[in-house]
Structures are given as C-alpha cells and as structure tokens.
Amino acid sequence: AQSVTQLDSQVPVFEEAPVELRCNYSSSVSVYLFWYVQYPNQGLQLLLKYLSGSTLVESINGFEAEFNKSQTSFHLRKPSVHISDTAEYFCAVRLTGGGNKLTFGTGTQLKVEL
Amino acid sequence: SAVISQKPSRDICQRGTSLTIQCQVDSQVTMMFWYRQQPGQSLTLIATANQGSEATYESGFVIDKFPISRPNLTFSTLTVSNMSPEDSSIYLCSVVGRGSYNEQFFGPGTRLTVL
Numbered sequence: 001a002q003s004v005t006q007l008d009s010q011v012p013v014f015e016e017a018p019v020e021l022r023c024n025y026s027s028s029v030s031v032y033l034f035w036y037v038q039y040p041n042q043g044l045q046l047l048l049k050y051l052s053g054s055t056l057v058e059s060i061n062g063f064e065a066e067f068n069k070s071q072t073s074f075h076l077r078k079p080s081v082h083i084s085d086t087a088e089y090f091c092a093v094r095l096t097g098g099g100n101k102l103t104f105g106t107g108t109q110l111k112v113e114l
Numbered sequence: 115s116a117v118i119s120q121k122p123s124r125d126i127c128q129r130g131t132s133l134t135i136q137c138q139v140d141s142q143v144t145m146m147f148w149y150r151q152q153p154g155q156s157l158t159l160i161a162t163a164n165q166g167s168e169a170t171y172e173s174g175f176v177i178d179k180f181p182i183s184r185p186n187l188t189f190s191t192l193t194v195s196n197m198s199p200e201d202s203s204i205y206l207c208s209v210v211g212r213g214s215y216n217e218q219f220f221g222p223g224t225r226l227t228v229l
Contacts, residue, residue, distance in 0.1 A: 036220075043206065043222040044157075090156060100145050100210050101172075102218055104156040 002027035002093050006105035014113055015083055021076040021108045023065075023091030031093040033074040034102070035065055038088040047089070050074065061085075086112045116141055116209050118221035126227045127197055134193045135224045137207030142187035144210055148180070151204040151223070160205075163190040197228045 005024045013019045025031060035047040048059040055067040065076045074091060091105040117140040127133050137146065146163040161182055162170040169182035184190040194201050207221040 044208075044220040046217060046219070049217065100147070100162075100218065101159055102157075102208075104158075106156045 002029075002031060002095065002103050004091050004093055004103055004105035006091055006108050008108045009106065010109045010111065012111045012113060013081055016080045018079050019077065019081050019085075019110065021089050021091075021110065023074045023076065023105060025072050025074065025091075025093045027072075027093060027095070030096045032096055033065075033067055034092040034094070035059075035063070035074070035076050036090045036092060036104075038090065038107075040087070044090065047076075081110070081112050083112050083114065085110060116143060116219045118207055118209060118219060120205075120207055120221040120224050122224060123222065124225040124227075126229060128229055129198055131197055132193055132195045133197065133226060134191050135205055135207075135226075137190045137192070137221055139188045139209050144187075146184060146190045147208045147218070148182060148190070148192045149206045149208060149220075151206060153202065157206065160192070163192075194226065197226075199228045202226055202228045 003026045007022055033050040036044045037047045038044050047063055048057045048065055050057050050067045056064060058064045063076055063078045065074050067074050088107045088109050090107045092102045094102050119138045121136045125133055148160040149157045150160055151157045159172050160175045160180055163182050163184040165184045165187055179195055181193045204223040204225050206223045208218045210218055
C-alpha cells in the first residue's frame with residue numbers, strides 16, 4: 001500500500017520569503033503525485049500534479065514541485081510567498097496502474113505573516 | 115473541470131440521529147467518491163459511489179453506518195447513520211470527470227458537528 005508523509009504540520013513564514021513544503025511518499029509501484037490546497041473555510045483545489053514527463057511542474061500562482069524518484073519526494077516550493085497563500089496544503093498520491101483512490105498526507109498549514 | 119455542490123454546507127446534529135448529504139455535479143462523471151476529514155487530520159476515503167450498484171467501502175467503513183446511493187452519473191448521497199460525536203467531520207464528495215481521468219475535483223464539503 002502507498003503512503004504519504006508530510007513532516008511539517010505547520011510552516012510559518014514572512015511575506016516575500018521563500019518556502020518549501022515537504023512531501024515524501026512510499027509505494028512499491030509507480031504513482032501520480034498531486035498537491036491540493038485548502039483555503040480557510042473552502043474546499044480542496046488542485047494546485048499542481050505530476051503525471052509523466054518533466055519532473056518539474058508549475059502552478060499558475062507561482063508554486064512549483066519537483067518529482068524526485070530516487071528520494072521518493074515531491075516537495076512544493078515558492079520563491080516568494082504572499083499573505084493570500086495562507087492555507088492548508090495536502091500532498092497526495094495515486095497509483096498509475098488503475099483505480100482512482102487518492103492517498104493523502106496529513107497536511108501542512110502554511111501561515112504567511114507580515 | 116467539474117463543478118460540485120453539496121448540501122447541506124454544515125449541520126449540527128444530535129447523537130443517535132442520521133444525516134443525508136447530497137452531492138450534485140454539473141456534468142456526467144465516471145467516478146464519485148466520499149471522503150472524511152476529521153478535525154486536524156487529513157482526508158480519508160470512505161467509499162467509491164458506483165452508479166447502479168452498491169458502493170465499494172474502504173477498510174474501516176461499513177454500509178450500515180455510511181449508506182451511499184448513486185442513482186445517476188451526476189448525483190450521489192452519503193448518509194451518516196446513528197451519529198456520535200466521533201462522526202464530527204467534514205465530509206467531501208469528489209469526482210473524476212470524463213476526459214480528466216487523472217484529476218479529482220472536490221466539493222466544498224459538509225461540516226458536521228454531532229452533539
């Protein structure tokens with residue numbers, strides 16, 4: 001069975017500073033990788049995904065994540081955060097071999113401060 | 115993408131009662147799922163709602179406690195039966211849309227508090 005680890009439950013950061021949210025996964029077979037964001041009192045939104053091809057994927061709001069197969073990681077980064085990035089971020093995996101079950105990490109609360 | 119609505123958005127219920135949550139999608143979708151997000155925790159898949167047949171439940175979840183219906187390709191319900199305070203959670207519906215096999219979209223969630 002696959003699993004996802006997000007070691008940081010909370011990450012405080014000042015506005016305009018860079019941030020990295022860590023995600024490691026465990027799976028005996030290949031997976032698709034996702035980052036979801038949940039803004040306060042809202043539902044989950046897909047931020048970005050890795051399916052195949054380039055290991056570096058980007059979102060429209062400046063976040064990027066890099067798939068590292070050897071380290072089984074999919075860390076999320078942004079070079080300069082904004083107050084509006086304050087949210088809960090969930091990393092998730094799904095097996096490539098069929099089925100649609102998403103396995104989520106426990107989430108990282110990103111709090112951007114002035 | 116798919117636009118998903120859930121009703122109710124939140125509710126406060128008494129112990130021992132049941133609540134049915136509705137999930138409506140704006141387009142026909144191949145797969146629908148129900149997740150639970152307990153306070154301070156991640157999302158856990160409850161079951162896959164199968165159109166025209168019984169839902170497929172994950173380990174730890176049973177039909178008697180969480181009966182699910184899916185009468186067509188755009189609608190599903192989840193009932194939380196005989197509720198206890200431990201059932202206080204956010205319940206989310208998600209779908210995999212046609213033509214977007216690798217992407218799941220989530221509804222806004224139903225915030226349930228059981229007293």
